[in-house]
Amino acid sequence: MGKKRKHTETEVPAKKNESAPQRPKRALLGWKDKDEEASTESFSGFRNKEKVLVTCSRRINYRYRHLMLNLVSLLPHCKKDSKVESKSTKGATLNELVELKSGSSCLFFECRKHKDLYLWMVKSPGGPSVKFLVNAVHTMEELKLTGNHLQGSRPLLTFSSNFDKDGHWKLLKEMIIQIFGTPKEHRKSKPYHDHVFVFSIVDDHIWFRNYQISVPHNESDKMVRGGLDKMTLVEVGPRFCLNPIKIFGGSFGGPTLYENPLYISPNQIRAMEKRQKAGKYAKKIKAKKRRKMHELEHPLEPDEFADMWRE
Template structure:
C-alpha cells in the first residue's frame, strides 16, 4: 500500500504539521509488467514425445434391418436369426402386424436409422416371401424362398467367427441382364460388412456365394479353411424372383419374371398330375382284369360245341 500525507493545524500556536499515512489503493486493472518471461528454447530434435496414432474411422455406416411379419413358422424365424448372426451390421425389430401395410416398413427403417431392409412374410403357413429393399428411394425385389435349410438343421462341419467379414462371390450370369446387375449391386450393399464396423472383426474367413441356376438364385455360405479349401457352413436357401419395383416396397413394376409360377398354381398342377396318375393306374387295373377274364372264358369254351349249330 502507498503512503499518503495529511495536514493538521495546531489551535494554540497556529503551526501546520503534516502526517504521513497509508495511501488508498486505486481501483482498476492490476499493473502488469510488459516484460515477458524468458522461455527456454526447446530442442525439437532431442524431444522424445510419443507420436499419436491415427484412429481408423467407421465411414460407411450402412445398417440393415432384418425382421419379419407375424405368422411366420419356426423355420423362417431360424433363417432370419441365421442372417442376423452372419451380418454384424444388422438390426432387429419386433414383428410387423398383419394389419400394417408394406410401405409402413419405410418408417420403421427410418426410426432404426437403416438404409437397407430384409423383410420376411408368410402366407397360408406354407409360402415364405423375402423382400430386399433400398430405403427409402428403392428399388425393391420380391422373392419366393424355397428349399430352406437352417444352420441348426444341417449341422455341417464348417465354422466361422461371429462378426468376421465375408467375401462375396457372384456367378457370371449376374452380368447378362440389367435386372441381375441391379440385384448384384443391392446384394453387395446388404451382405458386405462395412470397414471398421464396431461389431465386426478384422478377419475374412468365409464366403457368401450367389449363383443363378434354372432362373433361380442359390445362396451358399462356405468357410475358408487353412489349406485354401471350402467347407459349407449354412444356411441354404433358393430365391425365386417375382418382381422388381421402382420404389421401396411398392411403386411401378420394373421387371416381372415370366417363368414364375405361383405356389397355388404349382400345387394345383401337382394335384392334377396326381389325379392323372391315379386314373392311369385305375385304367391299367381295369384293362388287366378284363384281359384275365377273357382268357379264363376262352379256356373253358369247348370248340366241339358249335359243330351241329352250323347245320
C-alpha cells in the same frame, strides 16, 4: 497521524513465447496434437453407413424364423425388429421402421399359409425393391456342418459370371453387395475376412452358400509355410434358394421394372397336384362303373350245385 500506504507493485503480464511448443489439447481418449486434429478435420472420405433392418411377418413358421436369425448372426450391421402384420399397409409401416432405425435397407420375411416364404429385399425409401420366393431352406441347426467362422467378421462376396449378362441380374448384384456386404470399420465387425458368401445363378434361381476360409496351422497356432496355397473352404450354412418374382421401382411397390416369365406361384402348383389326384380318383370310379355294366351285360351262368348245402 495518517496511515502509511503500502507500496504495491503492479503485476505486468508476461509475454507469450511464440517459439515454445504449445500444450496439446485434451481429447476424449487421450492427448491430441493440433497437427493430428487438423489432419482428421481435413480428411473427408466416403464412409459406408449401411444399416439393414431385418424383420418378419406374424404367424411365421419356426423353420423360417431360424433362417432369419441365422442371417442376423451373419450380418453385424443389421438391426432386428418385432414382427409386422403382412397387410396392404406393410410398405408404409416398414418404411417408417427403417427411418426410425436410421437404416437404408430392409430384409422382410413374409410367410403365407404357414408354408410359403417370400423375401422382400428393399432399398428404402427411394427403392428399388425385389420380391423373391425362398425355396430349399436349410438352417445351420439342420445341416450340422463342420465349418465355424468368427461371428462378426467381414465376408467376401463372390458372384457367378451370369450376373453380368442381363440388366436385372446386374441390379440384383448391386443390391446384394450393398445389403450383404459388411461396412468397413463397423463397430460390431472384425477387421479381417474368414468366410465367403457365394451367390450363383442356376436355372434362373439365386443359390446362397456360406463357406469358412480354412488355413492349415501347426501346433503353436502359427500358419504353416505355404498355407495360403493349401487354403480350403468348409461350408458353414445356412442354405437357401431365391426365385425372383418382380422388381419394383419404389420401396415395397411402385412401377414394375422386371417380371419373371417362368415364375409359377405355389398355389398354382398345389392346385395342379390336386387336379392330378382328382383325376386318378375319377379314373377309379369310372373303372368301377364299367365293371358293373359289364357284369349286367354278361351275367354268369346259374350254378347247379348252389342249393346243395342249404337246409
